[in-house]
Amino acid sequence: MKINLPALPYAAHALEPYISERTVDAHQRDYLKTYVTKLKDLVQGTKFANADLDTMIIKADGLILYNAAQIWNHTFYFSGINKRKEYKLDGNFIEALRHKFGSLNGFRDAIINKAVTMFGSGWIWLIIDEKGKLELIQEIDAESPLRKGMKPLLAIDLCEHAYYLDYPNRRIDYINSFLKLLDWEIIEKRYNQYNVKKGAKKEYAHAV
Ligand code: MN
Numbered sequence: 001m002k003i004n005l006p007a008l009p010y011a012a013h014a015l016e017p018y019i020s021e022r023t024v025d026a027h028q029r030d031y032l033k034t035y036v037t038k039l040k041d042l043v044q045g046t047k048f049a050n051a052d053l054d055t056m057i058i059k060a061d062g063l064i065l066y067n068a069a070q071i072w073n074h075t076f077y078f079s080g081i082n083k084r085k086e087y088k089l090d091g092n093f094i095e096a097l098r099h100k101f102g103s104l105n106g107f108r109d110a111i112i113n114k115a116v117t118m119f120g121s122g123w124i125w126l127i128i129d130e131k132g133k134l135e136l137i138q139e140i141d142a143e144s145p146l147r148k149g150m151k152p153l154l155a156i157d158l159c160e161h162a163y164y165l166d167y168p169n170r171r172i173d174y175i176n177s178f179l180k181l182l183d184w185e186i187i188e189k190r191y192n193q194y195n196v197k198k199g200a201k202k203e204y205a206h207a208v
Pocket of ligand 1 (some may be wrong): 074162
């Protein structure tokens with residue numbers, strides 16, 4: 001498999017004013033590109049030379065796992081946000097959100113709470129757990145929910161490089177802006193794919 005730098009699903013300025021072109025550009029072209037370059041070197045001559053990212057995340061460890069997870073996580077992060085019109089949620093997903101968080105505002109409050117209680121670098125994930133329930137979790141560094149049998153719906157990068165140019169030392173402001181960018185259509189689609197189509201994980205991971 002050829003590991004390539006994942007393209008952004010939109011132009012680098014598309015998230016303004018919430019996340020600047022400068023931040024998106026640096027995030028993708030500096031940080032994400034570095035993970036891709038490193039992973040290409042690391043897998044040469046190993047049994048992962050032709051593996052896809054999902055396989056590396058599940059079966060590798062050390063630096064191959066770290067860099068593969070960073071690429072997967074960042075691709076997922078960028079594809080979960082967009083600046084678009086309101087999207088009307090309906091069906092099972094909004095019911096599951098209400099059941100877990102009370103309301104969409106409750107969901108936003110829960111994310112903010114997770115963000116302010118996370119020390120250091122890491123990610124917040126909205127996932128479906130093994131019992132099929134929605135859950136918000138914190139993961140340190142480049143941990144992957146895939147390794148725990150969880151099904152991710154949304155990833156939020158809390159590393160400083162994701163926001164410090166726009167919101168120096170103001171993680172809360174970044175989270176509030178991020179929440180304005182949620183691409184509910186995609187998040188709901190992810191939820192429905194997991195719930196409707198069994199064994200869809202692989203197709204889904206490549207669809208991000
Ligand atoms: Mn990042």
